[in-house]
Amino acid sequence: MTLNQPPTPHLAAEDPDVARLVEAEAQRQQDTIRLIASENYVSAAVLEATGSVFTNKYSEGYAGKRYYEGQQLVDPLEELAIARAKAVFGAEHVNVQPYSGSPANLAIYLAVLKPGETVLGMGLPSGGHLTHGWSVSATGKWFNAVHYGVRKETGRVDLDEVRDLALRERPKLIFCGGTAVPRTIDFAGFAAIAKEVGAVLAADVAHIAGLIAGGAHPSPVGHADIISTTTHKTLRGPRGAMLMSTEEWAKPLDKAVFPGLQGGPHNHTTAAIAVALKEAATPEFSAYAHQIVANASALADALLERGFDLVSGGTDNHLILADLSPKGIGGKPAAKALDRAGIELNYNTVPFDPRKPFDPSGIRIGTAAVTTRGLGTAEMPLIADFIDRAVAAEGDEPALDAIAAEVRALLASFPVPA
The missing domain is CATH 3.40.640.10 (Type I PLP-dependent aspartate aminotransferase-like (Major domain))
Structure with missing residues (x-):
């Protein structure tokens, strides 16, 4: 069964190398908590x-x-x-x-x-x-x-x-x-x-x-x-x-x-x-937009409870910017550890950052994609816990792989919309 929607039978027949990469990317997007603030999942109609x-x-x-x-x-x-x-x-x-x-x-x-x-x-x-x-x-x-x-x-x-x-x-x-x-x-x-x-x-x-x-x-x-x-x-x-x-x-x-x-x-x-x-233009989209904000607020609160330092103390929109200095780790190694743990986001500078832009102090988090998948405020503390544990486990590959397995188990109930 193909995960990529709409299916790509002609691509698979003509260029299996590219088709395999497309299918692998579809699997990756299914198996990861995507928190990059500039990313989302589009509908099958938009893809078509x-x-x-x-x-x-x-x-x-x-x-x-x-x-x-x-x-x-x-x-x-x-x-x-x-x-x-x-x-x-x-x-x-x-x-x-x-x-x-x-x-x-x-x-x-x-x-x-x-x-x-x-x-x-x-x-x-x-x-x-x-x-x-x-x-x-x-x-x-x-x-x-x-x-x-x-x-x-x-x-x-x-x-x-x-x-x-x-x-x-x-x-x-x-x-x-x-x-x-x-x-x-x-x-x-x-x-x-x-x-x-x-x-x-x-x-x-x-x-x-x-x-x-x-x-x-x-x-x-x-x-x-x-x-x-x-x-x-x-x-x-x-x-x-x-x-x-x-x-x-x-x-x-x-x-x-x-x-x-x-x-x-x-x-x-x-x-x-x-x-x-x-x-x-639909009421469903309006509900989705408001849920993005509710999810970001819930995730920010859960991160604050776990000792994360959030720029401006929280969020009003979809985006959270965290300074990891109190955690004793830079944004880049943290982002790579999180990626290994099945949590996708980006390292980012924070205001008045003493570190260089390619190795900054912060990470940037967004809730648009997880909201599209149907995750709600009830799941945000779980995501915060995954983030906290993965940052602490940086360099411990077995521990990060174990978190990734938990992530996949959670996401099995929230399939990518197609």
């Missing part, structure tokens, strides 16, 4: 759309203004995805063509700034994203990037500090949001600062888009001029991205995506985005 014949079609341009013929079905597909995104998020304008989150953010820079102009974003060590102006990114090399962080005492953004920095630096673009931010983003507060200094506010909601769609996190619509998001993570769609904005920024953003940064859109991804957005 991703693998559809739309992958055969090239479609540079936008609906009604293509550079190739044969767009009779591509145009309504893209328009359907856009209409569904507008309905789910309430945005005035949507572009579903960005290939992923980083190119979507690059399109914002191209639409708003000239090289050398100032952008204010959250620093990478505090939870921001590379594309928010960090030095190793093109966004930090081509623009004058300044950064805000979090308070050491609270692990939270201090908007008074952000305002002071904005007034001093006068950025033309401000980013809010990030990749390791466990607390609710104050979009209204950022919008007030952006208005005061005459900046464009961009909200990067890649991690929390599904929570916003399900009503489990406040929306940036009505506060941010431009919104970028990936379509996977909590939104539970394919690996892609979207840009949303007010009408004022519609044309500049569209021109920045194409022809500014990309050629033809990935139409099979657009199809899958449309499917995911239809799913996101």
